[in-house]
Amino acid sequence: EPEVTQTPSHQVTQMGQEVILRCVPISNHLYFYWYRQILGQKVEFLVSFYNNEISEKSEIFDDQFSVERPDGSNFTLKIRSTKLEDSAMYFCASMMNTNTGELFFGEGSRLTVL
Amino acid sequence: AQTVTQSQPEMSVQEAETVTLSCTYDTSESDYYLFWYKQPPSRQMILVIRQEAYKQQNATENRFSVNFQKAAKSFSLKISDSQLGDAAMYFCAYRSPNTGNQFYFGTGTSLTVIP
Numbered sequence: 001e002p003e004v005t006q007t008p009s010h011q012v013t014q015m016g017q018e019v020i021l022r023c024v025p026i027s028n029h030l031y032f033y034w035y036r037q038i039l040g041q042k043v044e045f046l047v048s049f050y051n052n053e054i055s056e057k058s059e060i061f062d063d064q065f066s067v068e069r070p071d072g073s074n075f076t077l078k079i080r081s082t083k084l085e086d087s088a089m090y091f092c093a094s095m096m097n098t099n100t101g102e103l104f105f106g107e108g109s110r111l112t113v114l
Numbered sequence: 115a116q117t118v119t120q121s122q123p124e125m126s127v128q129e130a131e132t133v134t135l136s137c138t139y140d141t142s143e144s145d146y147y148l149f150w151y152k153q154p155p156s157r158q159m160i161l162v163i164r165q166e167a168y169k170q171q172n173a174t175e176n177r178f179s180v181n182f183q184k185a186a187k188s189f190s191l192k193i194s195d196s197q198l199g200d201a202a203m204y205f206c207a208y209r210s211p212n213t214g215n216q217f218y219f220g221t222g223t224s225l226t227v228i229p
Binding site for chain 2: 003004033035041042043044045048056091098101102103104105106107108
C-alpha cells in the first residue's frame, strides 16, 4: 500500500542551525501539508501546498520556514535558523483530492533543538 | 479559525467492551468534513472514520461508528468490542473546503485497552 515517507526519523541540532526535513508524498496525490506536534500538545497546521505553491500557511509558518517540491516527488520543509521552541514532531501529509478528503500521514520527523 | 475540542485526555476500556470518545467543534459553516484519526505509539496517524456534514446518517466502519449531532456540533466515536490493537491516541479533526482544505485537530484522547 502506498505511504508517505519521511526522513530523518529523528534529528538533533544546535539552536541557530538550518534543518531540512524531507517527505515523499504518495505519488498521485495533489495536496501536501506539514503539521507539527509539540510534545503533549495538539497537532498544529503549518502549511499546505498545491500546484507548486503555498495555498495556506499558519501564523507559526514565519519567515524562518520554507517549503519546496524541487523534483516532483520530494516535499521539503526547511527551518532556516532553528529555535528551542521548534523542537517537535513534524508530520508530512498528502491528499489525493478534495473529494476524498483523506489525509495520509507520514511517521513524522522528531526534531530536537539544543 | 475553527476549534476542535476533545475533553477527555485519557480513557480506558476493558477488552471486548465499548468505549465512546467525545469531540465537539466550533464552526459557522454548514458544509464541512469530520474525521477521527488513530495514532499508535511511534506510528503515523491513520484515518479511522470520516463523516460529511451534509449526511444525516452516522458513518460506520466495522467496529467503529460515530454519533454526529450537527446542531450540537458534536462528533463522538464509539469503539465496540475493543481490542488490544485499538490502544492509541485518537484525534478528532475538522476540515473545511473553504479554508484551503486545512485540517484542524483536537488535542487527542489517549485510549488504553485493559486485557
